[in-house]
Amino acid sequence: KQEVTQIPAALSVPEGENLVLNCSFTDSAIYNLQWFRQDPGKGLTSLLLIQSSQREQTSGRLNASLDKSSGRSTLYIAASQPGDSATYLCAVPLDRGSTLGRLYFGRGTQLTVWP
């Protein structure tokens, strides 16, 4: 069974700081790793998807890295803004088993960026 852990569980920072959110997983047989954002009372918004053959992906102020062999990923947020406040989730699907694509989620990092 895949176990996904996210550290820290919560983070509160002033606007402008650069942030690193961590995700680790126990089974490295993954197809890809996906980072999501969830605003209170809302669904999930996909931020970045890194295929297992890739090392990193970038989108605007976001950069996600993947070290598949060590079971780790980091999400780097540059120059944080109050609008970045949300819960950030990482999720991985195993590349084997009958439920192809089933995502295993971490508990998330709740980020608060204050002005």
Next chain:
Amino acid sequence: GAGVSQSPSNKVTEKGKDVELRCDPISGHTALYWYRQSLGQGLEFLIYFQGNSAPDKSGLPSDRFSAERTGGSVSTLTIQRTQQEDSAVYLCASSLTSGGPVHEQYFGPGTRLTVT
């Protein structure tokens, strides 16, 4: 284009009643997933549909839960004889699969179910 939609957005029901939750996936997406997010818990997988294949029900917590997908598109999750522990946000996701690597999943806004 249109994303994944779910209805209702909120549902309050009495313990023991049956409820139906609906998901409309992105057009052309062959894979559809249901997840549940309970207060203080992470997201847990419930059920998976891929094309016309039999669904993978391995995540359903009890036989009170069932789901169907009609015409390879719309899906309905049914919970019979609801219990208070069923209170959660139920999320639906869809993805485009072509037999190759797993594709990105797109999530709907969820249905918040409250059982009183």
